[in-house]
Amino acid sequence: MRLIVSVFWIVAETAWALEENSVDNLYDEHFPSLHPNCTQSLTDLLLLRQEVLLKELKEAEQVSAGILREIADILTDNVSFTSREVSCPGNFKKIGNTCLYLAKETDVAWEAARVFCQDLGGDLAVFRDASAFAEVLKYVKSSVAVKATTVWVGGSDHIEEGGWRWVSGEDMPRGTPFWGDYNYVREPAQGTGANCAALHGPDGFLIHDGVCQNKYKPLCQINFNK
Ligand SMILES: [Ca+2]
Structure with missing residues (x-):
């Protein structure tokens, strides 16, 4: 009886070890270990992305400001034109x-x-x-x-x-x-x-x-x- 129990424990420990080994392989296959510089690279990537977004925002702001200036010029011209239509100079x-x-x-x-x-x-x-x-x-x-x-x-x-x-x-x-x-x-x-x-x-x-x-x-x- 003691012999049978010993054999059972040997078989169980072997199966346990095999299973642990298999799980580790799966983890390594799908989740490769991080490179030592990986964290720094991710930070750099995020900073670069923020920089690009800020640049795009700045360009959009410049375009909007240009459009606003043109609209202001058109409105100024229209006001001048309207003024010419409704008023005459001097004694006229x-x-x-x-x-x-x-x-x-x-x-x-x-x-x-x-x-x-x-x-x-x-x-x-x-x-x-x-x-x-x-x-x-x-x-x-x-x-x-x-x-x-x-x-x-x-x-x-x-x-x-x-x-x-x-x-x-x-x-x-x-x-x-x-x-x-x-x-x-x-x-x-x-x-x-x-x-x-x-x-x-x-x-x-x-x-x-x-x-x-x-x-x-x-x-x-x-x-x-x-
Ligand atoms: Ca004549």
Whole structure:
């Protein structure tokens, strides 16, 4: 009986040893032992990763700042553009889609009137349609106390008799409602003796051909898109 027990214990110890050996092999196979520098390498890797992330964040921040600067510039431009649309410089007044200034204290010949307006950053006024002309008449009539006043505007036929053009180069409109009458004759009627366009007060400020050397008041204009 004692012999059988001894044999059993020998067999059990051998099996135990074999099993322990097998577990160690499995552990080594799937979980190789750490290199002595492994911990340091992992730390270096984590630090490198953090450095890359910080660099990416910094680049993203720089891009965002650039975009914000561009948006700010666009908004500034829009504010400036809007300001130009809603306000006119100096004595100029916003009338319709333009800035007008009737120099009530100035009486000069037509060419001098142009120079006067150009010195203010504009030119003698032009109006291309009846709506713009109506706005001009409303402004002029509200500005002058004396109905006999005559006002220079930016039209002439001094290059070619009868070829009335604005100083901006376009053909002037003809007939009603722009041009007035003088002694029941439709303007322009004075031929080569009168080559400059004026708003004739006694005729409700409708256009007459005036003698360019006459001294009238300049109606100056500055356009928004200049
Ligand atoms: Ca003429």
